[in-house]
Amino acid sequence: MAxxxxxxxxxxxxxxxxxxxPGAALLQEIRQHIKQTHCPxxxxxxxxxxxxxxxxxxxxxxxxxxxxxxxxxVAPCPCCNPNYPQYKNKGKVAWxxxxxxxxxxxxxxxxxxxxxxxxxxxxxxxxxxxxxxxxAVIRLHSPRIEGLVAIIDEVVPIASAxxxxxxxxxxxxxxxxxxxxxxxxxxxxxTINETREVPYRKPDGSVGxxxxxxxxxxxxxxxxxxxDRSGLIAAEKKLKPLRSGLIAINDRLIExxxxxxLDETERKDFSEKMPRAQAQVREVLDDARSRQQFLxxxxxxxxxxxxxxxxxPYRFAIKRKGSGIALTSAxxxxxxxxxIDIASHATKKLPDLPxxxxx
Numbered sequence: 001m002a003x004x005x006x007x008x009x010x011x012x013x014x015x016x017x018x019x020x021x022p023g024a025a026l027l028q029e030i031r032q033h034i035k036q037t038h039c040p041x042x043x044x045x046x047x048x049x050x051x052x053x054x055x056x057x058x059x060x061x062x063x064x065x066x067x068x069x070x071x072x073x074v075a076p077c078p079c080c081n082p083n084y085p086q087y088k089n090k091g092k093v094a095w096x097x098x099x100x101x102x103x104x105x106x107x108x109x110x111x112x113x114x115x116x117x118x119x120x121x122x123x124x125x126x127x128x129x130x131x132x133x134x135x136a137v138i139r140l141h142s143p144r145i146e147g148l149v150a151i152i153d154e155v156v157p158i159a160s161a162x163x164x165x166x167x168x169x170x171x172x173x174x175x176x177x178x179x180x181x182x183x184x185x186x187x188x189x190x191t192i193n194e195t196r197e198v199p200y201r202k203p204d205g206s207v208g209x210x211x212x213x214x215x216x217x218x219x220x221x222x223x224x225x226x227x228d229r230s231g232l233i234a235a236e237k238k239l240k241p242l243r244s245g246l247i248a249i250n251d252r253l254i255e256x257x258x259x260x261x262l263d264e265t266e267r268k269d270f271s272e273k274m275p276r277a278q279a280q281v282r283e284v285l286d287d288a289r290s291r292q293q294f295l296x297x298x299x300x301x302x303x304x305x306x307x308x309x310x311x312x313p314y315r316f317a318i319k320r321k322g323s324g325i326a327l328t329s330a331x332x333x334x335x336x337x338x339x340i341d342i343a344s345h346a347t348k349k350l351p352d353l354p355x356x357x358x359x
Contacts, residue, residue, distance in 0.1 A: 004084065049101075055117065057117060059092045062090050062092060134267045151351050152246075155351065162346050163234065176333055184313045190302070245273055
């Protein structure tokens with residue numbers, strides 16, 4: 001028959017050489033063989049023999065056999081279909097301790113021989129896969145812990161200075177200048193009022209014109225998050241507990257030496273906290289970088305031009321003055337300009353967060 005699969009003679013016997021459950025190196029060899037040959041049944045250690053009825057396998061890993069999507073089955077299974085295509089995806093690397101053999105079998109095939117043993121092996125496999133996944137995350141992130149802590153220490157004073165400036169700037173507009181900047185410049189879009197003559201139909205049917213005010217785009221503010229009321233960066237509040245947590249994780253990893261020595265609870269906890277810490281530091285950095293643009297992009301000059309335009313919703317003045325800015329408006333409550341300091345480190349270059357897996 002066309003679909004008949006010839007299994008090498010060497011694999012048609014028990015290759016009883018596996019006294020221990022296969023480790024990472026052997027599993028990688030199996031995966032590489034399947035990837036290159038598309039033939040699990042030709043791997044050097046595969047026993048293409050039917051397991052005895054009372055066998056209890058240990059499922060060590062899963063694999064997919066490369067094949068086009070239109071092909072439903074590729075590989076034969078020694079459990080049930082030894083010479084014809086039986087499966088393609090979720091094949092099992094099954095170690096049989098009593099026989100000291102490894103069989104590469106279909107995803108559910110052994111269940112027909114011993115359903116209970118299949119289910120037990122499957123549950124154990126899922127636990128192993130979860131542990132491997134968690135350990136992979138820990139190994140990926142652990143070399144970056146000390147660098148991430150250093151970045152936190154560098155970011156906190158910069159972001160805190162930006163928080164302070166944002167509070168004082170918006171407070172000045174709200175209170176001293178009596179200008180609702182956050183509302184009239186929502187999203188960083190600045191508009192001016194333009195009066196136009198527009199046609200309209202009179203009650204007698206004739207067409208007349210009338211004046212109508214339109215809001216016309218004037219400019220966009222770079223770093224508009226400084227005035228959009230999206231909330232404080234609050235770097236110290238957000239990052240201080242992260243820093244402590246990362247140091248504790250690093251100390252524990254140094255103590256155990258090998259992440260595999262972590263208990264199940266620690267392994268799960270570390271694998272969740274480490275990427276989450278990376279994401280939270282990135283979020284703070286992105287917020288700080290966005291707001292910092294307000295001080296480094298010419299946004300203040302743009303606001304100044306807008307505030308002096310005769311058709312702006314409110315008239316005000318804003319300009320750099322020494323190490324800060326000065327603001328005045330016709331509506332302000334005092335006769336003196338409102339001065340706001342810009343801390344020197346507010347414009348300090350923010351660090352770049354390394355991409356995990358690079359470098």
